Amino acid sequence: MARMTGRRLLFAAPVLLVVTFGVFAVAAASPFDPVKAYAGTAGLTASQETLDQLRANLGVDRPLVARWWEWLTSAVTGDLGDSSVMRRPVADVITERLGWSVLLATTAFVLAILLGTALGVAAARRPGGLLDRCVSSAAYTLEAAPAFWLGLLAIWFFALRLGVLPAGGLTDSGSDTVTFGQVASHLVLPAAVLGVSQMPWFYLYVRQGVADALEEDPVRGARARGLSERTVLLGHAWRSGMLPMLTLIGSRVPELITGALLIETVFSWPGIAAATVEAATSVDFPLLAALTVLATAAVLLGNLLSDLLYGLADPRVGFDG
């Protein structure tokens, strides 16, 4: 187990290198001009001299490889550079926003897992039953629905029609202290939408896994021995039916990140995803590179976590190698 973890972490370094270089290369090839993005409307009245000065100050006229190498060497020493779009050090931008994103993503993830598991187990008990048919078709529909569309729909219904939940932001626009109650009520809609949009995968996996497990010999055996339905379902079938879902937990991380990106934008949630979009369209290399490293690391860790969980839950699987 420790060996697998060590090997994976060793493997992560070259992956991160390639990914950051890819980000620099793609951003350099993009048609967006970082100087224009930096100057904004003022750039439309600025003289060429001012624009050239900005270009030199921002260091965006140097070759791609040199910029990447410079970013990499200072990042290794802990200096992530300055974000041009936020006018602040990258480390500040990330520490200020990461927490809100983690809160949103974790709440949504927990919601998705709980909801997906509960509904999956319930549906698996009677495949083809009313609950199964309703939830399954809803799950397939949700699977196809884009998260931002669900978000807009939720704003329209809960914020505009019913007026029961705030439409966006972290707190009410009139208040500037961040209280628990304010954040909690503002978290409901975005987390619910993100959670519900992730739910179908968990639901479908659990439903299938548990339904299959119910057909397996040990479960039949347990039933034959006269154990209660409850014990059979939760003690035997659930446990082996959950195995595929453990893999899923890790592999859903990338989807969760992209989902959060759209949801944060729709709900003006001041998380890291909104900064990512801005960094990308403004070709803000230092911020973009740091965020990409974070996202890549999250994906790699997610995969590692699911493999570890799988290995722990089912000793037959073992740890690779």
Added chain:
Amino acid sequence: MTARSIRGTAAAALAGSLAFTAAACSNPDSGSGPDGGDQESAVVGIAYEPDSLSPLLGYGKDGNSKLFDGLLAVDGDMNLRPALASALPEVGADGTTYTYRLRDDVKFSDGKPFSAADVVFTYRTILDAKTNNPSKTELAAIKDVTAKGDDTVVFTLKYPYAPFAQRTVLPIAPEHLAGKQDVNTGPFTTKPVGTGPYLLTNWSKGEKISFKANPDYWDGAPKVKKFTMAIIKDDDVRATRLRAGDLDGAILPPNLAKGFENDKGRRTYSATSYDYRTVTLPTHNKVAGDNAVRRALDVAVDRDTMVDKILDGAGRAAYGPVPTGSEWFTKGTERVHDLDEAGRILDEAGWKTGRDGVRTKDGVRASFPLWYLTGDKLRQDHALAYASDAKKAGIDIKTQAGTWEVIEPRMRTDAVLAGGGAPGDPDFDQFSLLNSGLAGDGFNNMAWYDNPAVDKALDAGRESGNKKDRKAAYDTVQRELAKDPGYTFLTHIDHVYVVNDTWGTLTTQVEPHDHGLASGPWWNVEKWAPTP
């Protein structure tokens, strides 16, 4: 840990958090909604967000920055009045030295006194090549700025520049804080300290900027104790949140503002502006560079219909960067919509109508592309209306959408639907737009306009300190522009705001191209007082 104990802990945590939530929700101080008749706080919805709150990087350069004061400020009638300076500047005889005496009773909100050193620091830092201030071009006239003692500042200019005083509304930053950190990315860019009527309490990027009144403000503490600017980019969401009572006021497009017309609790304000939309007619294009084509387009275009249909009446026809309502506008240079006249001009110049209805001359088809910014509905509407008007005169204009990255390399030969506008002084817009020396310099003089008579008049206008001479110079510019229209000016756009009438009747200033943050009825929120 056993399953039971985990369950117990979770339940306790949940109960605790629910209790906390309930407590926070029932706290009457936690959120004072505008519906509660609270006249000490105001929340307004704006569409744009500043990149930085540091004046050193360009924030508040046109005045009204709330957190800061400039040496001078502009009042409701757009006249300059002293702010941090104790009087208007003394201008040297040759127009190249400006001397300001400063107030001696002003403190920054951290308690440290304001002095001449802060003024010198602010201007020198902005002009420093290492400072990433994209607006520094506006201060290009300055040769040097020096302090004489604690209360006098002297600016020396490279050339006589009459509008200079107008530039000194620029906010002053404290040297003792901003001078000790990286000017481009230091904490001062997001947590500024100034001398202004408000202090920054919170800036949640992309969400809102919150201010609280500065109790020690030198010009009297504001009555509106809390002021919040909510950043809501989408027009419909802004209108909805205004209707829901979440906002006390907001900038809205004219068609959405109409929905509030009959609302008894709210008033609609329409602020006149210098914000123009124009079509550049590049000199290097064989068709658009032809004087006959330019003049024909100038009369073929139906400006009044654009104002009615595109702006819902909230605007005025434009004949140059100076709006018709300004004291600097040259009466008699208005061009009436006259399609027959356009045809006559083109016929005389030898542009013959071809079989497809498009004119040609010497084998050149009267056709050129017109670019507009992708996603800008207002510019798109103007471009389409312009092309359709031109078609009637036999000129084929192909409209195309693109980002600035796509448009910029083509500006030398292709037409662009451009916008701009800076109130304050007639020099600001006209010089950068029409001076041949600035042709193709960044986004200055995008049409490569080149008219020696205009160049001469522009120099005369900025160098003379005498208002009558200046007026005569700008009259020449506008008459020349009518004879040789290197741009087809279409409209000046009103900015429309809807505000709760809790504060009675408010005023607006004449507004620049950028709007909503420093202007709007909240340009002087520090002077708002509740209606009795």
